[in-house]
Amino acid sequence: MLVTLEGLDGSGKTTVWESLRETYPDAVFTREPTESWYGDAVYRSIDADDADPLAELFLYTADHADHLSRVVRPALADGDLVVSDRYSDSRYAYQGATLADSDIDDPLAYIQSVHEPFTRQPDLTIYLDINPETAAERSGKTNKFEQSDYLQRVRENYERLIDADPERFARIDATQSPAAVFEAVEARIDDAL
C-alpha cells in the first residue's frame, strides 16, 4: 500500500513521517525530493530565485520517475507499506501555482496529464491542513516557496485535488498538537490497512 503525506511547508509532514517509523518499523519510508542526484538537481533549482518554472517542473518530474522505478514500485511489488513524505500531489499543487502566470491554460491539469501515463496513484493521501500564515511561520520562510501568499495558491490547488478525489484524501487538522496530529494520522493509516 502506498501512503503519501501532503501539505504546505511547515504543516508537520516530516514530524509525522519520523514518528510513523516507530509505528511501522517494516515499512519503507521515502520522500520527494529524493536523495538521488535528481533530487540534488531539484534542490539546486529551489535555491535559484531565477529558475524557469517549467524547467523546474520537469526536474521534479524526473526525480519522481526515478523515485518510482528505483524505490516505490519495487517496494510495492514486495508487498511493503510505502510512506512517502510528498509525492505527485506536491507537483500538482506547487508547480500548478508557479506556472499560474505561464502560457499554459490550466497548469494543474497539464501537470496531471504529464504524470498520468507513468505514475502510481497513492492508495491513501494524508493532507495536513494548515493556514498559510502558520505554515510560513513554522517553516521559517527560508526559500521562495515558503511565502504565505504563494502558499495560499498552493493551498487552493490542494483543495481542488481533494474535491476531485475525496475518497483518496484524509484531511487532518495540522494546527492540533503534534501528538493529536500523529494519533489522527495513525488511525487513518490503520483503517486503510
Ligand SMILES: Nc1ncnc2c1ncn2[C@@H]1O[C@H](COP(=O)(O)OP(=O)(O)O)[C@@H](O)[C@H]1O
Ligand atoms: N502539530 C504541530 N504543532 C506545532 N508545531 C509543529 C507541529 N508539527 C510540527 N511542528 C513544528 O513545525 C516545524 C515544521 O515541521 P515539519 O515537520 O518540518 O513540517 P514539514 O515537513 O511539513 O515542512 C518544525 O519546527 C516542527 O517542530
Ligand SMILES: Cc1cn([C@H]2C[C@H](O)[C@@H](COP(=O)(O)OP(=O)(O)O)O2)c(=O)[nH]c1=O
Ligand atoms: C516534491 C515537491 C516539492 N516541492 C517544494 C515544496 C518545498 O517548498 C520544497 C522542498 O520540499 P520539502 O523538503 O519537502 O520541504 P518541507 O519539508 O519544508 O515541506 O519543494 C515542489 O514545489 N514540488 C514538488 O513536486
